[in-house]
Amino acid sequence: MKRNEPNWLGLSGGGELSPSETQGSAGAPCTGLDRWLAQRLMATTGNPPFTLTLWNGETVYRPETSPVANVILRDRRALLGLIFSPHFYFGDAYSTGRIEVEGDLIECLKAAYRALEAKMPPGSIGREIRNWMHRPRGTGLRSARRNIQHHYDLGNNFYRLWLDEKLVYTCAYYDPPQATLEQAQVAKMNHVCRKLELKPGQEVVEAGCGWGTLALHMARHYGVRVWAFNISSEQIRYAREQAKTQGLDDRVEFIEDDYRNISGQCDAFVSVGMLEHVGPDHYESLGALIRRTLKFGGRGLIHSIGRNRPEPNNPWIERRIFPGSRPPSLSEMTNMFEPYSFSILDVENLRLHYERTCDDWLKRFEQVSDQVEQMYDKAFVRAWQLYLAGSVAAFSTGSLQLFQVVFAHAQDNSVPLTRRHVYTDS
Amino acid sequence: MKRNEPNWLGLSGGGELSPSETQGSAGAPCTGLDRWLAQRLMATTGNPPFTLTLWNGETVYRPETSPVANVILRDRRALLGLIFSPHFYFGDAYSTGRIEVEGDLIECLKAAYRALEAKMPPGSIGREIRNWMHRPRGTGLRSARRNIQHHYDLGNNFYRLWLDEKLVYTCAYYDPPQATLEQAQVAKMNHVCRKLELKPGQEVVEAGCGWGTLALHMARHYGVRVWAFNISSEQIRYAREQAKTQGLDDRVEFIEDDYRNISGQCDAFVSVGMLEHVGPDHYESLGALIRRTLKFGGRGLIHSIGRNRPEPNNPWIERRIFPGSRPPSLSEMTNMFEPYSFSILDVENLRLHYERTCDDWLKRFEQVSDQVEQMYDKAFVRAWQLYLAGSVAAFSTGSLQLFQVVFAHAQDNSVPLTRRHVYTDS
Numbered sequence: 146m147k148r149n150e151p152n153w154l155g156l157s158g159g160g161e162l163s164p165s166e167t168q169g170s171a172g173a174p175c176t177g178l179d180r181w182l183a184q185r186l187m188a189t190t191g192n193p194p195f196t197l198t199l200w201n202g203e204t205v206y207r208p209e210t211s212p213v214a215n216v217i218l219r220d221r222r223a224l225l226g227l228i229f230s231p232h233f234y235f236g237d238a239y240s241t242g243r244i245e246v247e248g249d250l251i252e253c254l255k256a257a258y259r260a261l262e263a264k265m266p267p268g269s270i271g272r273e274i275r276n277w278m279h280r281p282r283g284t285g286l287r288s289a290r291r292n293i294q295h296h297y298d299l300g301n302n303f304y305r306l307w308l309d310e311k312l313v314y315t316c317a318y319y320d321p322p323q324a325t326l327e328q329a330q331v332a333k334m335n336h337v338c339r340k341l342e343l344k345p346g347q348e349v350v351e352a353g354c355g356w357g358t359l360a361l362h363m364a365r366h367y368g369v370r371v372w373a374f375n376i377s378s379e380q381i382r383y384a385r386e387q388a389k390t391q392g393l394d395d396r397v398e399f400i401e402d403d404y405r406n407i408s409g410q411c412d413a414f415v416s417v418g419m420l421e422h423v424g425p426d427h428y429e430s431l432g433a434l435i436r437r438t439l440k441f442g443g444r445g446l447i448h449s450i451g452r453n454r455p456e457p458n459n460p461w462i463e464r465r466i467f468p469g470s471r472p473p474s475l476s477e478m479t480n481m482f483e484p485y486s487f488s489i490l491d492v493e494n495l496r497l498h499y500e501r502t503c504d505d506w507l508k509r510f511e512q513v514s515d516q517v518e519q520m521y522d523k524a525f526v527r528a529w530q531l532y533l534a535g536s537v538a539a540f541s542t543g544s545l546q547l548f549q550v551v552f553a554h555a556q557d558n559s560v561p562l563t564r565r566h567v568y569t570d571s
Numbered sequence: 572m573k574r575n576e577p578n579w580l581g582l583s584g585g586g587e588l589s590p591s592e593t594q595g596s597a598g599a600p601c602t603g604l605d606r607w608l609a610q611r612l613m614a615t616t617g618n619p620p621f622t623l624t625l626w627n628g629e630t631v632y633r634p635e636t637s638p639v640a641n642v643i644l645r646d647r648r649a650l651l652g653l654i655f656s657p658h659f660y661f662g663d664a665y666s667t668g669r670i671e672v673e674g675d676l677i678e679c680l681k682a683a684y685r686a687l688e689a690k691m692p693p694g695s696i697g698r699e700i701r702n703w704m705h706r707p708r709g710t711g712l713r714s715a716r717r718n719i720q721h722h723y724d725l726g727n728n729f730y731r732l733w734l735d736e737k738l739v740y741t742c743a744y745y746d747p748p749q750a751t752l753e754q755a756q757v758a759k760m761n762h763v764c765r766k767l768e769l770k771p772g773q774e775v776v777e778a779g780c781g782w783g784t785l786a787l788h789m790a791r792h793y794g795v796r797v798w799a800f801n802i803s804s805e806q807i808r809y810a811r812e813q814a815k816t817q818g819l820d821d822r823v824e825f826i827e828d829d830y831r832n833i834s835g836q837c838d839a840f841v842s843v844g845m846l847e848h849v850g851p852d853h854y855e856s857l858g859a860l861i862r863r864t865l866k867f868g869g870r871g872l873i874h875s876i877g878r879n880r881p882e883p884n885n886p887w888i889e890r891r892i893f894p895g896s897r898p899p900s901l902s903e904m905t906n907m908f909e910p911y912s913f914s915i916l917d918v919e920n921l922r923l924h925y926e927r928t929c930d931d932w933l934k935r936f937e938q939v940s941d942q943v944e945q946m947y948d949k950a951f952v953r954a955w956q957l958y959l960a961g962s963v964a965a966f967s968t969g970s971l972q973l974f975q976v977v978f979a980h981a982q983d984n985s986v987p988l989t990r991r992h993v994y995t996d997s
Binding site for chain 1: 685688693694745746748879880881900901902905906908909910912913914915916917918919920922923924967968969972974980981982983984986988989990991994
């Protein structure tokens with residue numbers, strides 16, 4: 146099942162490695178200018194602790210401390226691309242093999258994140274320029290559908306290869322710490338359900354339901370009715386099949402529609418891993434939707450990748466992996482709650498759980514990379530390895546966060562006095 | 572110990588009830604204009620469910636539902652003052668006896684809060700005008716000292732009359748729910764210490780330490796060293812005596828100085844009930860101070876009254892009770908964290924605990940009101956009853972929140988995976 150459509154990477158040649166491209170300067174000598182540019186590149190990225198080797202095999206940069214990896218630029222185009230836009234170009238050049246990393250990719254990326262954070266701290270000119278250079282795509286009704294299809298409609302067979310058996314594609318919750326990915330995904334769903342204080346017979350709206358696993362879990366284990374929304378046709382198709390197979394199709398309805406078209410009222414509003422795709426311009430209207438949807442006395446929970454401060458997503462991730470995505474800072478998230486005086490009851494940061502989740506995904510992905518290459522191509526495999534390894538590095542170095550926010554209507558005094566119920570196994 | 576200095580209420584006559592003032596229109600007939608104005612007043616405040624009676628004994632307003640109380644305006648000045656500035660004038664007129672409430676004061680205030688919230692929802696013109704009319708006092712170095720002395724230097728003997736035995740003047744934590752105020756204050760201190768993950772030998776900075784009870788508790792029960800700052804001379808004097816009496820003066824240093832002058836480094840930075848007095852303009856510089864004070868690997872905790880959305884404090888409370896105070900919304904609080912990429916780990920809202928704390932304080936205050944009147948005067952007693960009852964009502968109706976925010980440096984991976992340690996009794 147070789148797919149050439151859609152050309153998901155958006156690279157020339159359908160993302161295939163082209164020998165004439167990747168070997169363009171291979172073996173060619175490097176000039177004094179190349180060396181100088183390579184050293185400038187390392188200086189402007191904070192002198193990260195890996196060696197840099199050019200296409201002729203010459204190592205032109207050695208860090209002061211012991212190197213965690215060796216980064217090889219296979220041609221001059223890779224060097225020039227990195228100088229022009231390191232955050233964006235690294236991903237494309239890595240995918241197509243113009244850049245290779247000898248050694249531990251995750252450690253290399255962590256080192257790069259830390260060096261860049263030190264060299265371009267928040268508010269610095271370099272960081273502002275980088276953020277200004279990349280305009281993320283829109284997340285209106287039409288764009289949202291395109292953005293979501295780009296990633297989530299890659300095919301259920303693809304995700305089945307390396308996600309957990311229940312197909313949960315969001316941060317797991319490793320409690321107890323020795324939990325497997327499978328166990329941690331179930332623990333995450335229970336963590337969410339306890340925070341929502343679900344009671345049998347309640348009606349729940351889920352915005353952005355993935356393959357429907359949380360919706361089915363809530364119905365089966367907490368006795369609620371669920372209306373679950375998603376604009377990924379592939380995911381909705383799978384979710385409906387699951388509901389039927391599991392005999393839950395009378396209690397869970399999967400609706401292929403945008404969250405903006407949610408209507409009716411519910412006792413709990415939950416959204417796990419959708420807000421990253423909503424875009425800050427739409428938070429206030431999402432809040433308005435929740436206000437009219439959530440009954441008085443009901444609970445809301447938003448689970449989203451986040452940032453410690455407002456900042457656009459990594460440009461390569463936004464362009465190639467999650468178009469239109471932007472992890473919000475807490476101040477940005479409050480635009481959803483404060484205009485409607487929602488009372489924020491609880492915020493929990495699960496950053497280190499997402500580091501481990503991505504690490505588990507990457508390990509599984511590596512095991513099936515040959516199969517994935519058969520389905521797509523080598524560049525696809527390398528791009529996804531980079532995306533998963535980069536996510537491990539981003540959560541590990543504090544560049545990304547994972548926020549779970551629980552909220553209620555302002556005057557609702559049925560809110561729990563403590564959070565003990567979240568930590569009491571029932 | 573009758574005090575006429577300082578004239579804390581700022582009213583003419585030192586806050587004394589003056590018969591000539593309060594009885595100015597008593598017994599005088601009320602006109603058609605008075606009746607019309609009174610009814611307009613009720614309409615613009617959302618037709619709250621209490622009756623309104625004028626100085627001649629005539630009830631000029633009856634709600635549609637069963638009234639929770641009867642509010643009596645003792646003279647025309649009370650009526651005109653309420654029309655001009657209901658939020659500010661009610662407090663002064665109640666203190667001086669121009670307004671009286673027959674029935675349950677708390678229920679009456681809750682009803683008023685709810686009616687006003689419905690009539691003047693966030694963003695409405697009436698609310699904007701109200702917020703615009705009142706400019707809170709500054710919180711610079713000098714003003715802060717004046718602001719704090721106004722309230723906290725009223726005298727330790729006064730607070731000893733009605734606070735818990737350990738003199739903790741912040742939101743308690745009623746866990747288990749049947750806890751007494753004394754027990755709940757201890758539970759709150761332990762809740763804070765567990766969130767901070769205090770370990771023996773650590774060094775802690777406390778900004779705004781009240782009578783020093785938390786500082787002493789941390790040193791005694793968690794084996795840490797504490798540097799505790801406060802600009803209330805009365806509180807610092809008491810705290811130092813306590814440290815000596817309890818044999819903890821080698822481990823707890825009480826420093827009479829502004830939080831802005833904190834220097835050195837610590838393993839934990841804690842501030843319980845100070846941020847309300849800091850003022851949003853100073854959050855960013857407070858964050859800078861915390862960044863340079865908190866060692867890598869350390870934890871910070873800010874405990875503060877808050878709001879669901881940015882809004883000035885009630886003008887009477889800001890003028891008469893807590894000058895310069897402003898409870899922040901979460902979006903405002905993030906100005907302390909986001910510029911420095913602090914990672915927010917945990918936010919908990921303890922609103923209903925503060926409702927109960929204020930209710931416990933009010934009950935004790937009522938029991939000693941005769942003694943308080945001997946120390947100050949009748950107007951002081953009535954003002955403080957109103958402040959405490961109003962606080963119960965504000966927390967109960969969701970007008971005020973209580974946020975505990977735990978945070979760490981961005982790249983600190985020693986943060987706990989779960990919050991179970993907060994709920995595990997050691």
